[in-house]
Every structure is written in C-alpha cells, then in structure tokens.
Amino acid sequence: MPDLYAVIGNPIHHSKSPIIHMEFARQTHQDIQYNAILAPLEGFAATVSAFQQKGGKGLNVTLPFKQEAYTLSIRLTDRANAAQAVNTLKFDQNHPILGDNTDGAGLIRDIEVNQEIPIAGKSILLMGAGGAARGVILPLLERKPRLLAIANRTQTKAQLLQAQFSSHGQIVSGHFQDFSGESFDIIINATSASLQDKLPPLPTGLFKETTLAYDMMYSRNLTPFLIFAQQQGAHHLADGIGMLVEQAAESFYVWRGIRPETRKIIEMLKNNR
Ligand SMILES: NC(=O)c1ccc[n+]([C@@H]2O[C@H](COP(=O)([O-])OP(=O)(O)OC[C@H]3O[C@@H](n4cnc5c(N)ncnc54)[C@H](OP(=O)(O)O)[C@@H]3O)[C@@H](O)[C@H]2O)c1
CATH class of the missing domain: 3.40.50.10860 (Leucine Dehydrogenase, chain A, domain 1)
Incomplete structure (x- = not known):
C-alpha cells in the first residue's frame, strides 16, 4: 500500500x-x-x-x-x-x-538557485502583509539582505510585521507611496492584487534595469505587476511557479x-x- x-x-x-x-x-x-x-x-x-x-x-x-x-x-x-x-x-x-x-524556503530557493540572485547585501521591497508575506520575512532576513522594506495598502499591518521581526534585521515599513524616490534590487509582490488582475498602487521609479521583479502569483500571461515592472525598465521578471x-x-x-x-x-x- x-x-x-x-x-x-x-x-x-x-x-x-x-x-x-x-x-x-x-x-x-x-x-x-x-x-x-x-x-x-x-x-x-x-x-x-x-x-x-x-x-x-x-x-x-x-x-x-x-x-x-x-x-x-x-x-x-x-x-x-x-x-x-x-x-x-x-x-x-x-x-x-x-x-x-515551507513557503519561505521555496521563495528563497527560487530566487537564489533558479533565478541565480544572492539575497545577501541586497535591498528588498516586499509588497503585502498577508499570510504569504508573513511567511517569507524570517527566511528572507536569514539570508542577510541590506534592507527589507514592507509596503502594504493597510499600513498598520506592515508596521506590525516590522515590529515583530525588527530584531532579525534592518526593516522599514510604510504605504506604497512612502517608498517613492527609492529603488530596490529585488521587488516581491506578495499581495493578492494579481488574483484580481490589479496592480498595487506603486509609485514609479522603484525599478532599476537589474532589479528582480518577482510576483508570487503565477499565470499564463504576465501579471499587471510584471507588465508594470517591464515598462519601468526591469529586465529580470519571475512569477511564482518556481x-x-x-x-x-x-x-x-x-x-x-x-x-x-x-x-x-x-x-x-x-x-x-
Ligand atoms: N507561488 C506560491 O507558492 C505562493 C504561495 C503562497 C501565496 N502565493 C500568492 O501570494 C498572494 C498573497 O496571498 P496571501 O495568502 O498572503 O493573501 P492574504 O493573506 O489574503 O493577503 C493579501 C494581501 O494583499 C493585499 N492586497 C489585496 N488586494 C490588493 C490590491 N488591490 N492592491 C494592493 N494590495 C492588495 C492585502 O492588503 P490589505 O492588508 O490592505 O488588505 C494583503 O496585504 C496570492 O496571489 C497567492 O496566490 C503564492
């Protein structure tokens, strides 16, 4: 049997x-x-x-x-x-x-092994403060990024996560617009906006040519977030299939x-x- x-x-x-x-x-x-x-x-x-x-x-x-x-x-x-x-x-x-x-371990392995991007020393913007975001914060911090910024529509939820995990690494939190004028090495969409075919309210200018744009959702076509990242000049796009x-x-x-x-x-x- x-x-x-x-x-x-x-x-x-x-x-x-x-x-x-x-x-x-x-x-x-x-x-x-x-x-x-x-x-x-x-x-x-x-x-x-x-x-x-x-x-x-x-x-x-x-x-x-x-x-x-x-x-x-x-x-x-x-x-x-x-x-x-x-x-x-x-x-x-x-x-x-x-x-x-095992969600966090899965994300880390996909970024570091499959996408070949080491997390140590990188600046990361994590969008969302629901179950998926919460599950990946500790594994991300264990890889020693330079900074982890958490952006969420409901700002208080991002602040709570910052308070919970701040002893594990350098974390800031805020609303999406609070990160206007900054750019990041890795931007992860852990919101469920893509499920509704929507784009989180991101300011422009967050992406560099070398930024990894990562959407935890996967679908047949590029998600609104990945389309936006591409329009903003990011070359490295990945969805959540890995x-x-x-x-x-x-x-x-x-x-x-x-x-x-x-x-x-x-x-x-x-x-x-
Ligand atoms: N690839 C994988 O293996 C894997 C594993 C786990 C999850 N996921 C994916 O991760 C995503 C999130 O899942 P979850 O379990 O964390 O969901 P969740 O607990 O319901 O959290 C949803 C999050 O999305 C935000 N949000 C929802 N609609 C939004 C919009 N239109 N604009 C901006 N923010 C919005 C919410 O903000 P508020 O706090 O303001 O409501 C909240 O932070 C889903 O797409 C899921 O499929 C993928």
Whole structure:
C-alpha cells in the first residue's frame, strides 16, 4: 500500500500539487499516493482528522486554511511559528501533529538557485502583509539582505510585521507611496492584487534595469505587476511557479527525507500553463 498524502483547500480543483508530488515520487522511487481534497469551509479540522484516521501521512494546506492548520498543529517548526501559518502537516503515529511552513524556503530557493540572485547585501521591497508575506520575512532576513522594506495598502499591518521581526534585521515599513524616490534590487509582490488582475498602487521609479521583479502569483500571461515592472525598465521578471515547486520540494523533504530535483518540473509547468 502506498503512503497517503494530499493537498487540502477550498477551492482545490486548480491545484498543481498532485502533479508535482507524483513527479517527485516517480523521480525518487517513493511509493506514495497524492490526491487533492476539497474541505468544506467550516469543516477543515474534521476533514484532516478523517484523513489521519485513514492512515494519511501528510497534507499540504492551501487557501483559506493555513491559519487553521497553524492552530490545529500540536508541534510547530520555528519557521511556522514565525509565519503563524502552516502549509505542511506531518502525521506520525508516535508524535503529535507537526505543522511546518515551507513557503519561505521555496521563495528563497527560487530566487537564489533558479533565478541565480544572492539575497545577501541586497535591498528588498516586499509588497503585502498577508499570510504569504508573513511567511517569507524570517527566511528572507536569514539570508542577510541590506534592507527589507514592507509596503502594504493597510499600513498598520506592515508596521506590525516590522515590529515583530525588527530584531532579525534592518526593516522599514510604510504605504506604497512612502517608498517613492527609492529603488530596490529585488521587488516581491506578495499581495493578492494579481488574483484580481490589479496592480498595487506603486509609485514609479522603484525599478532599476537589474532589479528582480518577482510576483508570487503565477499565470499564463504576465501579471499587471510584471507588465508594470517591464515598462519601468526591469529586465529580470519571475512569477511564482518556481516558488510553488520549491515549497513542494521542501514539503516532500520534510515528509520523506529526500530532496527531489525541481528544474524539469518547473520547465514542464511553465510550458503547459
Ligand atoms: N507561488 C506560491 O507558492 C505562493 C504561495 C503562497 C501565496 N502565493 C500568492 O501570494 C498572494 C498573497 O496571498 P496571501 O495568502 O498572503 O493573501 P492574504 O493573506 O489574503 O493577503 C493579501 C494581501 O494583499 C493585499 N492586497 C489585496 N488586494 C490588493 C490590491 N488591490 N492592491 C494592493 N494590495 C492588495 C492585502 O492588503 P490589505 O492588508 O490592505 O488588505 C494583503 O496585504 C496570492 O496571489 C497567492 O496566490 C503564492
């Protein structure tokens, strides 16, 4: 019998996680089955419990359940604790539920290994202060950037993140317009504006020719943010498909202790958008 894994969310039909994990399993000769589970909005904990009863070994958690998964976890990794959100659950007969968050590790690996941009010494503008932004702040600061600026529509949320993480590195926060007149080496869109086909209210002049413009969202066409970055002169554009695959690889490692190769599946997903 293969070991059971799944991704759980609502909606879930769009998820690429089953394709990614079954490819990892094929490549690393692991005997697993990985499905997608639609949980009712009010039934996350019951759905997780039923999966566990069936002998399930682990879950990836996606929108809108990452906070609930955090609350449900009995043990948390440091990075899940900092993120206050969980995207990976591990079940083990001898240990209580472990909650982890692999989003930040996925982003870092995509930027440093796939995009070949070292983060140390760089200035970074992180746009957004929701779950995705929170999850990547500590991993970004651990790579020792020169500065991390957090811009959010609701400024108080960015200020709270600045206060929470300021002991880990040089952080400033504000509204988008507060960064007018500055330019950055890496600009990351962790808002959900691209999901609504909108551009965050960015001032002009933030991009240099060498700036990496990174949108955590991925889509068939360039997002409004990436189009804007290109118009502003940035040459290096990336969307979140690499982060998606890399966070999955990190979850696979947490569950199976083996790190799969990611380049081929990233290329395959890029070519089949
Ligand atoms: N590639 C991956 O593996 C991966 C992983 C995780 C997340 N993501 C992506 O990351 C994005 C954010 O997800 P999340 O979970 O952080 O969402 P979230 O918790 O709902 O947070 C949404 C954030 O976007 C901001 N926002 C929403 N609409 C905006 C607009 N029109 N203009 C400016 N700011 C706007 C919100 O600002 P306010 O605080 O002012 O409301 C908030 O900061 C999504 O696109 C998601 O698909 C990708």
